[in-house]
Amino acid sequence: MKVMGVMQIQHHFLLVLLSAAARSQVNPEMCRYPLGMTGGQILDEDITASSQWSESTAPRFGRLDFDNGDGDGAWCPDGKSEADGLRQYLQVDLRSLHFLTLVGTQGRHADGMGKEFAQRYRIHYSRDDTHWVAWQDRKGQPVIEGNRNPYDVVLKDLEPPIIARYVRFIPVTDHSMIVCMRVELYGCQWLDGLMEYSAPEGHQMIYRGLDVFLNDSVYDGVASDRLTKGLGLLTDGTWGLDDFLHSPIYGMWPGYDYVGWTNRTFPRGYVEMVFNFDHIRNFTSMKVHSSNMFSRGVRLFRQASCFFRSEGDWEGDPVAFKHPADRISQGARFITVPLGGRTASSIKCRFHFGDLWMLISEVAFQSGSAVYNTSLTPRKRGHPTNALPGEDPTHKLDDSNTRILIGCLVAIIAILSAIIVIILWRQVWQKLLEKASRRMLDDELTERLAEQTQAFFFLRSSFSSSTTSSSEKAVGEGGGSSSTSPYERIFPLSGDYQEPSRLIRKLPEFAQSAENLVASRSSRLLLQQVGGPDGPPHYAEADIISLLDGPVSTSSCSSIAAFSLLASREVPVREFPRDRLSFREKLGEGQFGEVHLCEAEGMQDFLDEDASIERSHGGSPLLVAVKTLREDANKNARNDFLKEIRIMSRLRDPNIVRLLAVCVDTDPLCMITEYMENGDLNQFLHQLQLREAPTTEAEEQGEVVGNVVSYSKLMSMAVQIASGMRYLSSLNFVHRDLATRNCLVGRSCTIKIADFGMSRNLYRGDYYRIQGRAVLPIRWMSWESILLGKFTMASDVWAFAVTLWEILTLCQEQPYCQFSDEQVIENTGEFFRDHGKQVYLPKPACCPDDVYTDLMLSCWRRNAKQRPGFQEIHCRLMENAA
Numbered sequence: 001m002k003v004m005g006v007m008q009i010q011h012h013f014l015l016v017l018l019s020a021a022a023r024s025q026v027n028p029e030m031c032r033y034p035l036g037m038t039g040g041q042i043l044d045e046d047i048t049a050s051s052q053w054s055e056s057t058a059p060r061f062g063r064l065d066f067d068n069g070d071g072d073g074a075w076c077p078d079g080k081s082e083a084d085g086l087r088q089y090l091q092v093d094l095r096s097l098h099f100l101t102l103v104g105t106q107g108r109h110a111d112g113m114g115k116e117f118a119q120r121y122r123i124h125y126s127r128d129d130t131h132w133v134a135w136q137d138r139k140g141q142p143v144i145e146g147n148r149n150p151y152d153v154v155l156k157d158l159e160p161p162i163i164a165r166y167v168r169f170i171p172v173t174d175h176s177m178i179v180c181m182r183v184e185l186y187g188c189q190w191l192d193g194l195m196e197y198s199a200p201e202g203h204q205m206i207y208r209g210l211d212v213f214l215n216d217s218v219y220d221g222v223a224s225d226r227l228t229k230g231l232g233l234l235t236d237g238t239w240g241l242d243d244f245l246h247s248p249i250y251g252m253w254p255g256y257d258y259v260g261w262t263n264r265t266f267p268r269g270y271v272e273m274v275f276n277f278d279h280i281r282n283f284t285s286m287k288v289h290s291s292n293m294f295s296r297g298v299r300l301f302r303q304a305s306c307f308f309r310s311e312g313d314w315e316g317d318p319v320a321f322k323h324p325a326d327r328i329s330q331g332a333r334f335i336t337v338p339l340g341g342r343t344a345s346s347i348k349c350r351f352h353f354g355d356l357w358m359l360i361s362e363v364a365f366q367s368g369s370a371v372y373n374t375s376l377t378p379r380k381r382g383h384p385t386n387a388l389p390g391e392d393p394t395h396k397l398d399d400s401n402t403r404i405l406i407g408c409l410v411a412i413i414a415i416l417s418a419i420i421v422i423i424l425w426r427q428v429w430q431k432l433l434e435k436a437s438r439r440m441l442d443d444e445l446t447e448r449l450a451e452q453t454q455a456f457f458f459l460r461s462s463f464s465s466s467t468t469s470s471s472e473k474a475v476g477e478g479g480g481s482s483s484t485s486p487y488e489r490i491f492p493l494s495g496d497y498q499e500p501s502r503l504i505r506k507l508p509e510f511a512q513s514a515e516n517l518v519a520s521r522s523s524r525l526l527l528q529q530v531g532g533p534d535g536p537p538h539y540a541e542a543d544i545i546s547l548l549d550g551p552v553s554t555s556s557c558s559s560i561a562a563f564s565l566l567a568s569r570e571v572p573v574r575e576f577p578r579d580r581l582s583f584r585e586k587l588g589e590g591q592f593g594e595v596h597l598c599e600a601e602g603m604q605d606f607l608d609e610d611a612s613i614e615r616s617h618g619g620s621p622l623l624v625a626v627k628t629l630r631e632d633a634n635k636n637a638r639n640d641f642l643k644e645i646r647i648m649s650r651l652r653d654p655n656i657v658r659l660l661a662v663c664v665d666t667d668p669l670c671m672i673t674e675y676m677e678n679g680d681l682n683q684f685l686h687q688l689q690l691r692e693a694p695t696t697e698a699e700e701q702g703e704v705v706g707n708v709v710s711y712s713k714l715m716s717m718a719v720q721i722a723s724g725m726r727y728l729s730s731l732n733f734v735h736r737d738l739a740t741r742n743c744l745v746g747r748s749c750t751i752k753i754a755d756f757g758m759s760r761n762l763y764r765g766d767y768y769r770i771q772g773r774a775v776l777p778i779r780w781m782s783w784e785s786i787l788l789g790k791f792t793m794a795s796d797v798w799a800f801a802v803t804l805w806e807i808l809t810l811c812q813e814q815p816y817c818q819f820s821d822e823q824v825i826e827n828t829g830e831f832f833r834d835h836g837k838q839v840y841l842p843k844p845a846c847c848p849d850d851v852y853t854d855l856m857l858s859c860w861r862r863n864a865k866q867r868p869g870f871q872e873i874h875c876r877l878m879e880n881a882a
């Protein structure tokens with residue numbers, strides 16, 4: 001095997017970037033670099049195994065995507081020893097602690113000769129080669145689903161991530177099966193050097209009858225009253241939300257991200273934690289992420305005192321740090337505790353309570369640059385380290401490293417400049433080509449579309465009208481004019497949607513058909529007509545606005561006519577005096593900024609006659625929800641915010657959240673909507689349990705009693721959403737993001753559809769990010785929305801059935817939770833191919849057969865025209881609920 005110079009340079013780049021990124025704290029989204037099984041930075045001698053089948057399947061061949069012809073193409077253990085009850089493993093020594101976020105596995109292909117692979121496997125890891133830990137996912141599942149064939153690479157996110165030096169892959173097989181594996185580890189160096197922390201185990205809080213577990217659920221050491229010898233939630237790179245009841249990780253319990261303690265069990269008024277490091281370091285600071293939800297008795301710690309130990313006893317002079325109480329913002333935050341450059345291998349900190357509860361979700365350490373420079377030490381193949389015997393590379397920055405560093409920086413700047421030039425050059429050429437092709441190829445396009453197979457039925461039908469109009473007219477919003485079918489577009493700015501074959505390269509038939517389109521100049525025109533390259537970056541809001549704002553073609557279909565009606569209906573939104581709003585509490589946070597519960601003095605004068613808002617009695621202030629645009633919002637966000645106001649001001653329905661007034665005269669911009677006191681439907685249902693047979697009178701009438709809900713109440717919720725959607729469909733308004741997270745729950749379980757703008761941070765796991773730009777709720781999207789970028793009422797119907805499924809499963813899990821995002825897209829390909837291999841969401845336990853087969857499955861029909869409309873869905877649900 002040769003040393004690959006380019007690989008090494010790349011590796012240096014990564015290390016430089018990583019050390020910069022990790023200066024503050026590790027970021028799991030960034031920290032996903034291959035650590036060198038494929039690239040060769042991990043040495044052969046660092047890859048060992050419990051056994052090997054033969055010399056040609058030795059551990060050194062267990063490198064992902066590596067097949068050099070010397071061996072049989074992978075590591076294969078000796079099958080016999082497994083029959084003796086021994087666990088086989090492939091072990092990788094990373095030579096230093098690493099933060100691991102992803103693993104990749106592959107079977108033995110050997111140019112078609114091999115067909116062995118591990119269908120399932122476990123991971124064990126160790127930081128010191130003595131204490132080994134069996135990895136489990138956040139729900140306690142230790143087995144990872146591996147490969148289905150010998151050649152495809154299967155990547156699995158490690159949730160929670162691992163901090164380790166040694167990692168073992170342990171295939172899980174039945175005894176008769178021969179297994180071979182090639183693997184890669186992804187992550188970055190763990191620059192904190194923290195080997196373990198010890199702390200009292202977190203407590204359980206009861207908040208308004210809700211159990212909030214604040215224990216360290218992923219701690220990998222010894223967990224009893226005091227946690228010892230391990231790492232856990234405080235170093236998993238995920239920090240908690242402002243509202244500690246919610247988690248950014250889907251499907252976890254209230255309080256999941258925090259470890260929390262109540263001062264009742266700490267008579268001295270502080271919690272003591274001890275942090276042990278890999279070696280002696282100079283500590284500059286410690287960052288502690290902590291909740292400050294003082295309305296629930298939780299506050300930042302008010303003081304921290306830290307003691308240091310290099311060897312022997314703790315030193316007598318601690319570093320003390322005081323933090324003033326923040327009585328204004330309830331936002332969770334990182335607090336930086338300066339550690340004054342003290343030298344130590346262990347730190348003991350006492351965190352003093354600021355209130356009844358103290359909740360911490362992350363702790364990170366920054367130590368001196370001399371230590372961080374070790375990350376720049378290159379590892380050459382065949383040499384375990386480049387340090388000379390007796391030399392300690394951690395305490396001195398050697399000259400060659402400085403030269404490498406400067407060389408890398410110069411190279412990065414050169415590469416970036418080249419990339420910018422290439423991008424600009426490509427853009428200019430693309431524009432020129434598109435202009436030319438738009439003029440020349442209209443006729444050719446019409447012909448080609450006519451020849452497409454049934455697979456492109458939708459595509460063709462949506463374009464046929466646009467091809468008859470002039471090419472100028474067909475350019476999307478970014479081009480400044482309207483398409484004849486504005487609902488049908490490719491996601492803005494996404495290269496994947498301009499070249500569908502890139503997104504769905506695993507769908508050969510589609511890719512081939514799509515390539516027929518995409519490869520031709522005419523298809524490029526076609527995609528431009530559908531989308532336009534310059535749209536705004538969020539997929540959901542843009543076209544709704546283009547419908548409301550954009551010029552409307554007189555030759556367009558009925559939907560456009562209806563929209564022009566909506567657009568022309570001027571419904572004034574009144575400016576509300578800002579000083580008459582008094583803050584009560586923070587309700588949540590969205591893409592635009594925070595949403596607050598406020599009292600609005602004199603709001604009664606602003607309400608329409610028809611407003612179904614509960615009016616306050618005796619002139620007392622009305623409770624309202626106030627969505628505020630964050631102060632640092634850029635121009636695009638500001639425009640989007642104003643657009644959402646304009647959309648909402650025109651919608652009037654009992655099942656659509658009502659915009660009451662705005663404050664837009666001065667910054668920050670605010671929209672005032674009716675207050676839905678039970679929050680969003682997803683969270684609301686998640687806390688409930690289904691009572692199948694009603695027992696009390698209230699339950700018989702379908703009420704929610706305690707945390708128990710009846711089937712008929714669930715159906716009444718679905719009926720309300722269907723009714724709101726029926727109203728939107730009467731206006732040909734395509735919502736595009738219907739889901740329980742975007743419905744709000746008021747008093748007596750009134751449900752209203754909301755979120756006509758942006759998605760929410762809380763639910764970021766529901767969205768699939770393409771190249772870090774467009775975000776898509778793929779688990780709710782129809783196949784044609786995902787593959788063709790086509791959004792219609794029929795795709796809203798698809799999303800409605802997913803929403804109904806969420807309701808009937810009480811939002812206990814995400815749709816297709818067993819699938820990764822990539823597998824969801826593959827499944828979408830099966831819907832497209834329609835060979836009977838597509839996987840449907842299963843029938844919820846409480847769902848009657850007819851609701852599942854006649855309603856839900858009909859909403860997921862491949863042919864959008866065969867899906868029911870919202871009028872019909874509403875009627876059918878009403879019948880069922882009756």
Ligand code: AMP
Pocket residue numbers: 587588589590591592593595625627657673674675676677678679680744754755758759760762
């Ligand atoms: P949004 O910015 O619309 O995504 O909202 C962010 C959060 O604020 C969500 O978690 C909602 O629970 C909450 N929220 C938004 N609007 C309302 C409302 N009208 N009534 C109650 N809670 C709301």
